[in-house]
Amino acid sequence: MRKYLLLGAMAFWAGACSEAPRQETQDQLFARVDAEIKENSEAYANLEEAINTIGHRLTGTENGARAEEYTYNKFKSYGFEDVQYQTFEVEAWARDSVSMTLDGSPVPVVALGHSPVKANVTAGVVDMGNGLEADYAARPDAVKDKIALVYINILKGSPAGLSNLHRSEKTALAIQYGAKGIIIINQVPKGVLLTGTASVTGALIPIPAVCVGLEDGMALKERLEREKVTAHIQMTNKSEVIKARNVVATLPGSALPQEHVVIGGHLDSWDLATGAIDNGIGAFAILDIARAFKANGLRPKRTVKFIMFMGEEQGLLGSRHLVQQAKEQNTLGQVKFMMNLDMAGNPKGMNVAGSGVHAPFFKELGAAIQQRDPAYENGFSQRVGLHSDHQPFLLEGIPILSVQSNLDPAIYGCYHSDCDDFHLVNQDHLLNTARFGTMMLHGLANADSLPAITMDSGATKQFMIDKGLKEKLVIGGDWKWED
Numbered sequence: 001m002r003k004y005l006l007l008g009a010m011a012f013w014a015g016a017c018s019e020a021p022r023q024e025t026q027d028q029l030f031a032r033v034d035a036e037i038k039e040n041s042e043a044y045a046n047l048e049e050a051i052n053t054i055g056h057r058l059t060g061t062e063n064g065a066r067a068e069e070y071t072y073n074k075f076k077s078y079g080f081e082d083v084q085y086q087t088f089e090v091e092a093w094a095r096d097s098v099s100m101t102l103d104g105s106p107v108p109v110v111a112l113g114h115s116p117v118k119a120n121v122t123a124g125v126v127d128m129g130n131g132l133e134a135d136y137a138a139r140p141d142a143v144k145d146k147i148a149l150v151y152i153n154i155l156k157g158s159p160a161g162l163s164n165l166h167r168s169e170k171t172a173l174a175i176q177y178g179a180k181g182i183i184i185i186n187q188v189p190k191g192v193l194l195t196g197t198a199s200v201t202g203a204l205i206p207i208p209a210v211c212v213g214l215e216d217g218m219a220l221k222e223r224l225e226r227e228k229v230t231a232h233i234q235m236t237n238k239s240e241v242i243k244a245r246n247v248v249a250t251l252p253g254s255a256l257p258q259e260h261v262v263i264g265g266h267l268d269s270w271d272l273a274t275g276a277i278d279n280g281i282g283a284f285a286i287l288d289i290a291r292a293f294k295a296n297g298l299r300p301k302r303t304v305k306f307i308m309f310m311g312e313e314q315g316l317l318g319s320r321h322l323v324q325q326a327k328e329q330n331t332l333g334q335v336k337f338m339m340n341l342d343m344a345g346n347p348k349g350m351n352v353a354g355s356g357v358h359a360p361f362f363k364e365l366g367a368a369i370q371q372r373d374p375a376y377e378n379g380f381s382q383r384v385g386l387h388s389d390h391q392p393f394l395l396e397g398i399p400i401l402s403v404q405s406n407l408d409p410a411i412y413g414c415y416h417s418d419c420d421d422f423h424l425v426n427q428d429h430l431l432n433t434a435r436f437g438t439m440m441l442h443g444l445a446n447a448d449s450l451p452a453i454t455m456d457s458g459a460t461k462q463f464m465i466d467k468g469l470k471e472k473l474v475i476g477g478d479w480k481w482e483d
Contacts, residue, residue: 026368026443027368027371029298029442030368030369030371030372030439031372032296033292033296033298033435033438033439033442034372034373034435034439036292036295036296037288037292037431037434037435037438038431038435040291040295041288041291041292041431041434041435042287042288042291043284043285043287043288043430043431043433043434044284044425044427044430044431046074046284046287046288047276047280047281047284047422047425047430048422048425050067050070050280050284051274051276051280051421051422052422053066054066054067054070055274056269056270056271056272056273056274056275057267057268057269057274057275058094058268058269058270058271058313059090059092059242059244059268059310059311059313059314059317059318060090060092060094060240060242060243060244061094061271063271064244064268064310065244065245067267067268068085068244068245068247068267068308068310071247071267071283071287071308072085072247074287074291075247075249075287075290075306078290078291078294078295079294080249080250080251080290080294080306082249082250082252083247083248083249083250084247084248084249084250085245085246085247085248086245086246086247086248086318086321086322086325087243087244087245088243088244088245088246088311088317088318088321089241089242089243090202090241090242090244090311090314090317090321091202091203091204091239091240091241091242092239092240092241092242092244092311092314093113093114093115093197093204093237093238093239093314094237094238094239094271095110095111095113095195095237095238095271096235096236096237096238097234097235097236098110098111098208098210098233098234098235098236099233099234099235100183100210100212100231100232100233100234101231101232102125102220102223102229102230102231103229103230104232107212107216107220108191108193108212108213108216109183109193109210109211109212109233110193110194110195110210110211110272111195111208111209111210111235111237112167112171112184112195112196112197112198112209112210112211113195113196113197113198113199113270113313113314114197114198114199114202114203114204114205114209114239114314114315115198115204115205115207115208115209115210115235115237116204116205116206116207116208116235116237117204117236117237117238117239118235118236118237119181119207119208119233119234119235120233120234121147121180121181121207121208121231121232121233121234122230122231122232122233123145123146123147123180123181123230123231124146124147124228124229124230124231125146125147125148125149125183125220125224125229125230125231126142126143126146126147126148126149126224127149127221127224127225128142128143128148128149128150128174129150129151129155129158130150130151130153130154130155130158130162130164131148131150131151131165131170131173131174131182131184132162132164132165132170132173133173133471134162135150136173136174136176136177140177141177141178142177143174143177143178143179144177144178144179145178145179145180146179146180147179147180147181147182147183147231147233148174148177148179148181148182148183149182149183149185149217149220149221149224150170150174150182150183150184150185151184151185151187151217152167152170152184152185152186152187152194152211153187163468165472165475166200166386166387166472166476167184167196167197167198167209168197168198168199168200168476169200169472169475169476170182170184171184171198171199171200171205171207171209172200172475172476173475174207175205175206175207179207180207181207181208181209181210181231181233182198182207182208182209182210183210183211183212183217183220183231183233184198184209184210184211184212185211185212185213185214185217185218185220185221186211186212186213186214186217187214188214188413188414188415188417189214189215189413190213190214190215191213191214191215191216192213192214192413192414192417192418192419193211193212193213193272193417193418194211194415194416194417195211195270195272195416195417196270196313196416197313197314197315199315200315200475200476200477200478201315201476201477202311202314202315202316202317204239208233208235210233210235244268244310244311244317244318245310246307246308246309246310246318246319246321246322247267247307247308248305248306248307248308248322249290249305249306249307250303250304250305250306251290251293251294251298251299251303251304251305251306252299252303253299253300253301253302253303253304253445254299254300254301255301255302256301256302256303257302257303258303258334259301259302259303259334259336259450260302260303260304260305260334260335260336261300261302261303261304261305261335261336261337261338261339261441261444261445262304262305262307262335262337262338262339262393263286263289263304263305263306263307263338263339263340263341263437263441264286264305264306264307264308264309264319264338264339264340264341264389265279265282265283265285265286265307265308265309265340265341265342265344265389266279266282266283266308266309266310266311266312266313266318266319266342266388266389267279267283267308267309267310268309268310268311268312268313268314268318269313269420270313270416270420272416272417272418272420273414273417273418273419273420273421274420274421274422275420276420276421276422276423276424276425277343277411277412277414277415277420277424277425278342278343278415278416278420279312279341279342279343280422280425281343281344281345281425281429281430281433282341282342282343282344282345282433283308283341284430285341285344285345285430285433285434285437286306286307286308286341286437287306287308288434289306289434289437289438289441290306292434292438293438293441293442298438298442300442300445300446301445301446301447302336302445302446303334303445304441304445307322309322309389312342312388312389316387316388316389316391316392318389319389319390319391319392319393320392322392323392323393323396324392327396332396332398333454335393335398336398336399336450336454337398337399337400337401337444337450337452338390338393338394338398338399338400338401339400339401339402339440339441339444340388340389340390340400340401340402341402341403341433341437342388342389342390342402343405343412343415344402344403344405344433345405345406345407345426345429345430345432345433346405346406346407346426346428346429346432346433347376347403347404347405347406347432347433347436347437347440348375348376348377348379348404348405348406349366349376349377349378349379349380349381349403349404350362350365350366350379350380350381350401350402350403350404350440351380351381351382351383351401351402351403351404352380352381352382352399352400352401352402352451352452353382353383353384353390353394353399353400353402353467354394354397354398354399354400354452354453354454354455354463355397355399355452355453355454355455355459355463356452356453357382357399357451357452358451358452359380359382361447361451362380362451363378363380365439365440365443365444366378366379366380368439368443369436369439369440372435372439373432373435373436375432376432376436377406379404381404384400384467384469386469386472386473386476390402391478394460395460395464395473395478395480396454396460397454397455397456397457397459397460397463398454399450399452399453399454401440401444403433403436403437403440406429407426407429408426411424457481461481464479
């Protein structure tokens with residue numbers, strides 16, 4: 001009898017061992033990952049530590065280099081074996097001194113990036129409204145040898161349907177029409193001064209560009225309606241060739257390693273503050289998403305590259321270099337999707353830019369995320385813009401994924417300003433970016449088939465035209481197609 005019991009037990013265990021292990025469903029995986037991130041997320045603590053020990057992260061400075069090393073070491077500590085610096089050499093810009101007087105009276109201003117190394121300009125000020133092409137076309141000689149005054153956004157009372165331009169594009173138009181300088185009025189009240197590049201190419205511009213506070217700028221506009229005003233702008237800046245480094249951590253794919261999904265955000269910031277929002281909340285969320293992939297043993301079908309870009313603020317320098325190098329090495333075709341987190345937080349949905357977008361895929365993925373937390377609203381859109389690290393990828397026809405943010409609008413008042421510090425960071429919102437971002441990235445990289453396709457050059461050109469981006473790309477020198 002014992003013999004038969006033994007044989008039966010052996011047969012049972014043999015059958016049990018021959019069964020394939022149950023495969024984890026996406027819902028089970030998301031539940032497990034979500035719980036782990038809630039328990040162990042380091043995004044908030046890492047960002048606070050970096051701000052306290054490094055400060056700003058301006059490309060080309062000692063602070064910038066320390067930020068590069070900080071994230072490199074974090075990737076290594078999370079268990080990534082393949083972590084690389086991608087070094088590039090560029091001419092970087094840093095501010096020194098600036099002053100402006102109006103008819104001899106000083107007015108607070110901040111120099112905009114890539115203004116000349118030295119400038120000492122005195123000229124009459126001309127109000128050019130929104131600073132759009134139509135404003136100059138209506139008065140083509142108005143700013144010749146003058147200083148243009150423009151609003152950073154679209155003024156109230158302007159004709160409906162106007163599309164705004166980036167500050168660098170407004171500066172390029174002022175230069176094109178012969179201006180000797182440009183004053184850009186910030187839109188944020190209480191005298192907040194904004195910096196940022198005024199160059200569409202990342203090279204020095206030939207005229208001084210400054211930002212003035214909202215109240216001072218609007219007072220100047222009112223004065224110009226009554227009388228002529230002369231401005232004197234004096235500044236010194238620094239510009240030198242420096243080396244900066246993108247930081248790239250690679251997680252090989254389990255089934256389709258030759259297909260790559262890139263998730264990136266810019267690590268660099270301007271120097272007026274610490275760049276907690278722009279782009280600490282994006283870069284350090286990516287760092288925590290990378291941690292979560294390793295901590296939870298995630299190995300999607302496709303290779304995932306986690307990238308900290310440098311030089312974004314000075315003209316997308318790091319992402320341009322990465323894309324150009326991949327083109328030269330004939331590896332850009334491996335990049336099938338780019339996910340960009342720039343000033344992104346507390347996601348409520350996804351935004352996709354590209355061709356052949358399969359919206360149901362993203363709605364289904366969003367529903368799975370919403371299952372974990374109903375605060376995620378499962379929104380979906382197909383908007384497209386420029387001036388962040390996705391742009392070089394998009395210009396090569398690569399589909400782009402970003403998030404629909406749900407942050408307090410008040411934090412954007414400190415964009416590129418001296419108040420962009422850690423006190424603005426909401427810990428729960430940053431946690432949500434890490435949680436939902438991890439699920440988005442895994443769902444995309446592990447898809448049976450990709451929910452958008454890479455466009456060829458002709459299709460990319462038409463896409464840019466259809467999305468109304470041609471004018472901006474032409475002004476910025478990024479329109480690479482002949483008409």
